[in-house]
Structures are given as C-alpha cells and as structure tokens.
Amino acid sequence: MTRAQLFVNIRRKKSFLCIGLDTDINQLPKGIKRTPEGVLAFNKKIIDATHSLCVAYKPNVAFYESLGSKGWQVLEQTVLYIKDNFPDIFTIADAKRGDIGNTANLYARAFFDQMNFDSLTVAPYMGEDSVRAFLGFKNKWVVLLALTSNKGADDFQLQELKNKEKLFQNVLRVSQRWGTKDNMMFVVGATRPKLIAEIRKLVPEHFLLVPGIGAQGGSLKEVAKFGMNKHCGLLVNVSRSIIYAGNSDTFAKRANEEAAKLQMEMEGILIKENIF
Amino acid sequence: MTRAQLFVNIRRKKSFLCIGLDTDINQLPKGIKRTPEGVLAFNKKIIDATHSLCVAYKPNVAFYESLGSKGWQVLEQTVLYIKDNFPDIFTIADAKRGDIGNTANLYARAFFDQMNFDSLTVAPYMGEDSVRAFLGFKNKWVVLLALTSNKGADDFQLQELKNKEKLFQNVLRVSQRWGTKDNMMFVVGATRPKLIAEIRKLVPEHFLLVPGIGAQGGSLKEVAKFGMNKHCGLLVNVSRSIIYAGNSDTFAKRANEEAAKLQMEMEGILIKENIF
Numbered sequence: 295m296t297r298a299q300l301f302v303n304i305r306r307k308k309s310f311l312c313i314g315l316d317t318d319i320n321q322l323p324k325g326i327k328r329t330p331e332g333v334l335a336f337n338k339k340i341i342d343a344t345h346s347l348c349v350a351y352k353p354n355v356a357f358y359e360s361l362g363s364k365g366w367q368v369l370e371q372t373v374l375y376i377k378d379n380f381p382d383i384f385t386i387a388d389a390k391r392g393d394i395g396n397t398a399n400l401y402a403r404a405f406f407d408q409m410n411f412d413s414l415t416v417a418p419y420m421g422e423d424s425v426r427a428f429l430g431f432k433n434k435w436v437v438l439l440a441l442t443s444n445k446g447a448d449d450f451q452l453q454e455l456k457n458k459e460k461l462f463q464n465v466l467r468v469s470q471r472w473g474t475k476d477n478m479m480f481v482v483g484a485t486r487p488k489l490i491a492e493i494r495k496l497v498p499e500h501f502l503l504v505p506g507i508g509a510q511g512g513s514l515k516e517v518a519k520f521g522m523n524k525h526c527g528l529l530v531n532v533s534r535s536i537i538y539a540g541n542s543d544t545f546a547k548r549a550n551e552e553a554a555k556l557q558m559e560m561e562g563i564l565i566k567e568n569i570f
Numbered sequence: 571m572t573r574a575q576l577f578v579n580i581r582r583k584k585s586f587l588c589i590g591l592d593t594d595i596n597q598l599p600k601g602i603k604r605t606p607e608g609v610l611a612f613n614k615k616i617i618d619a620t621h622s623l624c625v626a627y628k629p630n631v632a633f634y635e636s637l638g639s640k641g642w643q644v645l646e647q648t649v650l651y652i653k654d655n656f657p658d659i660f661t662i663a664d665a666k667r668g669d670i671g672n673t674a675n676l677y678a679r680a681f682f683d684q685m686n687f688d689s690l691t692v693a694p695y696m697g698e699d700s701v702r703a704f705l706g707f708k709n710k711w712v713v714l715l716a717l718t719s720n721k722g723a724d725d726f727q728l729q730e731l732k733n734k735e736k737l738f739q740n741v742l743r744v745s746q747r748w749g750t751k752d753n754m755m756f757v758v759g760a761t762r763p764k765l766i767a768e769i770r771k772l773v774p775e776h777f778l779l780v781p782g783i784g785a786q787g788g789s790l791k792e793v794a795k796f797g798m799n800k801h802c803g804l805l806v807n808v809s810r811s812i813i814y815a816g817n818s819d820t821f822a823k824r825a826n827e828e829a830a831k832l833q834m835e836m837e838g839i840l841i842k843e844n845i846f
Contacts (some may be wrong), residue, residue: 421722446697
C-alpha cells in the first residue's frame with residue numbers, strides 16, 4: 295500500500311486506528327475453543343466487527359509463534375483473511391526482526407512474499423544492512439523501532455550520545471538515509487508524549503506507529519497534539535482494550551463498541567486538525 | 571544445559587564449534603529435493619555427519635520462517651532430532667527477538683517450551699524488561715547481541731555515549747545486572763577481534779557466541795587469542811563453509827571434513843591454552 299492510499303483510507307474512515315491482533319490462546323472468550331483454530335475464529339470475528347472503524351491491523355507475531363507451526367498457520371490465514379476481504383486495510387507484522395543483510399532478506403521473503411504483509415516492524419540495533427534488506431519491496435514498509443512504550447526504553451534508547459543526541463534520536467536521523475517517508479515508519483510509544491514533539495522535528499512527514507494507548511497508559515489526545523501532521527501521520531495502535539473488551543459470546547460486539555469510541559474520538563481530532 | 575555441562579562437553583569433544591544450520595532451500599545440494607522436507611533431510615544428514623565435532627547447533631530462524639508454517643515445522647523437527655539423538659548438544663535459536671515483557675514471555679514459550687531450545691538470541695534495543703522475560707527458565711540461556719559481525723554494527727553499536735562507553739560496552743555492562751554468567755551469553759562478531767579483548771575485560775567469565783569466522787572473514791586464532799578464558803568461554807559459529815562445503819551427494823562427507831579441520835584447530839588451541 296502507498297502512503298497516498300493510506301491517507302485516503304484515513305480520511306474515508308475518519309480513523310487512524312490500528313488494532314493489535316495480540317490474540318492470546320489463554321484469554322479467548324467463552325464459546326471459543328482454546329486451540330489454534332479457535333484463535334483464527336476469534337480473529338475473524340474481531341476483524342468482521344471492527345474493520346470499518348480502523349485502517350490497520352497489527353498482529354504481534356509472538357502470540358502466534360508461541361503456538362508453534364500451527365500458530366504460524368493461523369498468522370498466515372489471518373493476514374490472508376484480511377487481504378481477501380478488506381484489501382484497503384494496512385497490515386503490520388509486529389515481529390521486531392533484525393539480522394545481517396542476507397538473513398534479513400529471508401525475513402522479508404517470509405513476511406512480504408509468503409504472507410503479503412504490507413509492513414514489518416524492525417529493530418535497529420544491527421544497523422543499516424539489517425534494515426535496508428526490507429526496503430527494496432514495492433509498496434512495502436519498514437516500521438523501525440525508535441522509542442518504544444516499555445520501561446526498558448530507558449536503558450539504551452534514552453542514553454545520551456557524545457554528540458548530545460539520545461540513541462532514539464540518532465536512530466531517527468541516521469535511518470532517514472536508508473529509506474524515505476514512502477517506505478519507512480517509526481514506532482514511537484504513547485507513554486512519553488512530550489518526546490513525540492521532539493520526534494516530529496526530526497521526522498516531520500513520516501508516519502508514526504504509536505502503541506501504548508489504553509492498557510499501557512498513554513493518552514490519544516496528547517499523542518495527537520504532539521504527533522499529528524497535515525497528512526495525519528499517525529497510526530495509533532490499541533490491542534487488549536479492544537479485543538478483550540468482552541469475554542462472553544458478545545465479545546465481538548463489545549470490541550466493535552470500544553473501537554467505535556476510539557474512532558469517534560479520532561474523527562473529532564481529525565476535524566479539529568482540518569485533515570479533511 | 572548448565573555452564574558446567576557445556577564445559578564438560580567442550581573438553582570431551584576438544585571443540586568449541588557451533589554449526590549454524592542456516593539451511594537455504596535454494597542452495598540444497600543435488601539429490602536433495604528443494605522442499606521443506608528436503609531441508610529437514612539435509613539438516614539430519616549434516617547433524618549425523620558433524621555432531622561428534624561440535625558442541626552446539628544454531629539454526630537461524632529466518633531460514634525456516636521464509637518457508638512459512640512448513641518451515642516452522644522443519645525447525646521444530648530439527649531441534650527435536652538433535653535433542654532426541656544427541657542430548658549433549660547445546661541448541662541456540664538464532665531468532666534475535668526482543669519485545670515488551672509480556673510479549674517476550676510468549677517468545678520464551680515458543681522457543682523454550684514448544685521447541686525446547688537451550689538458548690535464544692535476543693536484541694537489546696528495548697532494554698531490561700525485553701530481556702528479563704527469558705531469564706526465568708531453568709537451564710535456559712539468553713544470548714544477547716552485543717557487537718555483531720556485520721558492517722551495520724558501526725551505525726549504533728559503536729556509537730560513543732556521553733560517558734565515553736560505546737553502546738555495545740554499555741549493553742555488556744548494564745545487562746549484567748539482569749542475568750549471570752550461568753544464564754547469559756553475548757554475541758560478539760569475529761570481524762573485530764581486537765574489540766574482543768576489551769569485551770573480555772567487561773565480561774571475563776561469560777560465554778561469547780562468535781559468528782563471522784569463514785565467509786565473513788574473521789580468524790579463529792585471533793578470536794581465541796583475545797577471547798578465550800579458563801573455561802574456554804567461546805562458542806565459535808561457522809555456517810556456510812561447513813554446511814555448503816559440498817554440493818553433490820558427498821555433501822555430508824565434505825561437511826564432516828570441514829568441521830573436522832576446525833575441530834583439529836580448536837583442539838590445538840585448547841591444548842595450548844591448557845584447558846584440559
């Protein structure tokens with residue numbers, strides 16, 4: 295998917311919501327079997343109930359890997375279900391991969407060719423060749439970790455370098471030599487909203503994928519205040535508070551209601567910011 | 571596997587060789603079908619031909635993921651084959667994972683519970699909680715990326731921090747608060763042997779997993795000179811130059827010969843360093 299297409303979808307749906315399909319087999323609601331097939335059935339019901347309210351889905355690959363090869367099949371079938379039924383949805387494989395160049399090519403083959411994801415989250419620690427391998431695919435995206443939403447972000451990402459930049463700022467600045475606003479996004483956690491303003495100075499036009507709203511404590515208003523640009527430039531991810539909104543047989547309806555609340559709030563922000 | 575057991579195996583086999591099972595379906599030798607089943611058959615023949623000469627196997631997970639869920643099955647079956655037939659071999663899932671705490675738990679479930687790997691490579695960018703999740707498993711190990719063997723290591727790992735440390739040095743120092751020499755190793759590329767001496771000052775007793783010998787240009791002698799400690803403290807990984815030593819039906823014999831050369835060289839080093 296291109297940047298222009300993504301922006302069209304945001305305006306049409308009045309939403310910049312990304313839903314995290316972090317489906318834990320141990321948290322499936324009553325009435326859904328706790329099997330890999332149950333995970334797929336749950337995902338399909340969540341997707342059916344929420345696709346009109348969001349512009350992206352982001353399965354975190356760990357949840358599928360934890361089920362072994364059957365989980366991997368569920369991941370394949372989930373992205374296929376989205377692409378077959380809702381081709382205007384942007385898909386993000388949240389896999390946080392990163393390896394030397396020729397190995398990274400294989401990860402690209404896995405997520406872009408085998409599974410047809412639009413994008414993949416990538417960790418920057420191994421540098422240029424580990425990221426560049428993902429940038430040669432037409433209309434595919436790297437979503438590079440910059441400033442994550444967890445406490446551990448303090449340990450290295452917020453370390454100050456000799457040149458006064460923090461490591462995450464260095465990642466943002468240096469990685470712009472490798473890709474463009476048309477094939478790279480950055481992960482920026484909602485839990486440090488004021489740093490988002492600093493990040494916008496470094497990457498005014500790139501899309502930011504923002505986790506950390508909801509269960510992790512970030513605020514949508516603050517994220518929008520500091521992070522929105524004139525092409526929206528935000529995909530805000532929410533996982534648990536949508537997909538586990540209900541735990542009875544009305545779980546899909548409850549997920550729809552939670553997603554609708556967020557979409558409404560986003561619509562208000564988009565109107566206020568004159569994005570239409 | 572414990573550190574003591576690993577050291578026993580090194581002395582018994584007179585080897586600190588780790589063989590990288592980076593099996594590319596497109597590079598399988600003549601006579602092996604280019605299918606996931608062919609990858610498994612190839613792995614089994616390589617393992618049968620080399621297990622007495624090495625102490626560890628390290629499949630890079632990317633090679634398996636690139637084949638989809640069937641590749642994941644091959645990975646499962648490969649580690650099962652090793653554990654069933656050669657239980658004294660240390661197994662490393664080279665997956666370079668790293669995610670927020672509760673998600674990292676799921677990766678641990680995938681690699682330690684579902685697949686019974688002894689260890690997993692982990693990327694440090696997301697900090698403490700992304701690493702700690704893997705440290706609570708008895709006799710399981712985190713192999714943390716410190717200084718990798720690729721050119722991109724220059725970009726961030728070798729950046730100097732305000733406190734004069736380089737980022738990889740900071741990772742080595744700080745991460746020792748999270749784990750011990752009995753549940754953590756570090757990845758240190760062979761391509762910068764002199765830095766290995768500096769690394770040994772920071773982590774005198776930890777095992778180092780050293781890739782970059784052979785195809786990537788590192789020297790075994792130099793690695794041993796700068797990196798060996800009194801319990802060996804090294805696992806030197808070689809992939810392509812062993813597993814693709816031959817491309818005809820004698821490939822397993824050729825792999826054995828290449829592994830034997832390295833084992834002989836390692837035996838010489840271990841004798842010289844009085845490790846027996």
